[in-house]
Amino acid sequence: MSHLALPHDNAPSAPSVPGVEVRGLSVRRAKATVLAGLNFTIPSGRITGLLGPSGSGKTTLMRAIVGVQRITSGTVRVMDKDAGDPELRRDVGYVTQAPSVYRDLSVEDNVRYFGAMHRRNRAQVREAIDAVGLTDLARGRTADLSGGQFSRVSLACALVSTPRLLILDEPTVGLDPVLRAELWERFARLAAGGTTLIISSHAMEEASHCDTLLLLRDGRLLAQLTPDELRSRGASDDLELAFLHLIRADIAAQGGAA
Numbered sequence: 001m002s003h004l005a006l007p008h009d010n011a012p013s014a015p016s017v018p019g020v021e022v023r024g025l026s027v028r029r030a031k032a033t034v035l036a037g038l039n040f041t042i043p044s045g046r047i048t049g050l051l052g053p054s055g056s057g058k059t060t061l062m063r064a065i066v067g068v069q070r071i072t073s074g075t076v077r078v079m080d081k082d083a084g085d086p087e088l089r090r091d092v093g094y095v096t097q098a099p100s101v102y103r104d105l106s107v108e109d110n111v112r113y114f115g116a117m118h119r120r121n122r123a124q125v126r127e128a129i130d131a132v133g134l135t136d137l138a139r140g141r142t143a144d145l146s147g148g149q150f151s152r153v154s155l156a157c158a159l160v161s162t163p164r165l166l167i168l169d170e171p172t173v174g175l176d177p178v179l180r181a182e183l184w185e186r187f188a189r190l191a192a193g194g195t196t197l198i199i200s201s202h203a204m205e206e207a208s209h210c211d212t213l214l215l216l217r218d219g220r221l222l223a224q225l226t227p228d229e230l231r232s233r234g235a236s237d238d239l240e241l242a243f244l245h246l247i248r249a250d251i252a253a254q255g256g257a258a
Contacts, residue, residue, distance in 0.1 A: 017080050019044040019165055019196030020065055024074035027060055027219075034060045035219045037074070042198065042212070044079075047191050049207050050200040051243065052216030058200045059096075061216070062167050065198065066094045078165060093163035097170055101153045103143035107134050110142055114157040128160035131186045133179045148174035159186075166190065168199045172206065184209045204240035215243065222246055 020042040027035040035057045042048050050058050063069035064076050067084020076083035079091065101110045107129060115125045129138050132152040137145065142153055155171055172180045184206070187197055191211070199210070207213055208227050215222040215230075223230070223246060227239060234242020 017044060018042060018077070019046070019079060020198070021077040022065075022074070025061075025064060025076060026072045026074055027057075027064065027069065028072045033219055035064070035071075038221050040214060040221060040224050042196065044196050045191055045194045046211040047187055047197045047199060047209065049210035049213045050198055050216070051202075051204065051207060051213055053247075054202075055218075056216040057219040058216060059169060060219075061214075062094070062169060062198065062200065065165075066092060066167060088165075091164040093158045093161055093166040095155055095158045095166075095168045095171060097151075097173070101142055101150075101157060104141065106139050106141055107145070107153050107156070108138040110153055111156045111160055115160040118161040120160050120162075124162075125160055128156040131159055131183070132156045133182065155183075162190075163195065165196045165198070168197065170200050170202060172201065172203070180206075204243055207239045207243075215246065217247055217250060222250055 018041045020040075022038050022040050025035055025038040026033070038061070050061065052058050060069055064071055065078060065083055067076075067078070067082075067088070078085075078088055081088055102113070105113070108125065111125045111128055112122075115121075115128070120128075126135075126138075129135055132155050134149065134152055134156065137149065142150065145153070151174065155168075158166065158168075172183060175183070187199065187209070191197055199206075201207070207230070210227065212224060212226055213230060214224050223233070225233065230239060230242050230246075231237055234245040236242040236245060
C-alpha cells in the first residue's frame with residue numbers, strides 16, 4: 001500500500017460541513033466511461049463503505065476524492081474545499097493496495113520516519129504499529145516480512161498521521177479474521193474521534209461495520225444507503241445476497257445487459 005497522509009492540528013470539521021460532496025462526477029478514458037454522473041454526500045466522522053464488482057470504478061472514485069484523478073465533468077468537494085486543494089494535504093490520508101515503504105528499514109523505522117514528518121512521538125508510532133498487529137516484528141526488516149505483513153507496514157505509516165479524511169483501498173485483504181476485526185475496531189474509534197473514513201472492500205461481510213454504503217456498478221452509483229437499508233431493499237439479511245439482488249434488478253432495468 002502506498003500512502004499520502006499528513007497530520008492535522010485542528011479539531012475535526014463541524015458536523016454541518018460534509019466530509020465529501022460529489023456532484024455530477026464523470027470520468028472518461030479514451031472512449032470508455034469510468035464514472036457516470038455520480039452524486040452523493042459523505043458526512044463527517046462516519047465510516048463509508050465503497051462496494052462494487054471489479055471494474056466498477058471504486059479506485060477511480062477514490063483517486064478523484066484525493067484529487068489525483070483528472071475528471072471529465074462535475075465537482076468533488078472535500079471538507080468544503082476542492083479536491084486536491086493544497087490546504088488539504090495536511091488533512092487527507094490515502095492508502096492504496098500498492099506497497100510503498102522502505103524495504104531496507106525496520107517496521108519501526110518506517111513508521112518513525114513518516115511519523116517524524118508528521119510530528120508524531122514514539123508513543124504514537126508504537127500505537128500505529130500495535131494497531132496493525134506488528135508489535136512483535138517492529139524491529140524486523142520490512143523486506144523479511146510476508147506479503148500480508150508487508151502491506152500492514154504502509155497502513156501503520158498512514159495511521160500514525162491521524163488525518164481528518166482517511167481513504168483506504170481494501171486495507172484488510174490478506175489479513176486473518178482476528179486482525180481484520182481489530183482493524184475495524186480501530187476504524188470505529190477513529191470515526192468516533194471525528195475522522196471521516198472511506199473504505200473500499202470486496203468482502204460484503206465487512207459492509208456491516210460501515211455507517212453508510214456506496215454501491216457501484218459499471219461506474220454508476222446504484223445506491224447510497226445503510227447496511228440495514230441494503231438488507232431491506234435486497235430482501236435478505238445476507239448482505240452479499242442483498243447486493244446481488246440490487247445488481248440483478250439494475251441489469252433488468254438496463255435491458256438485461258450484463
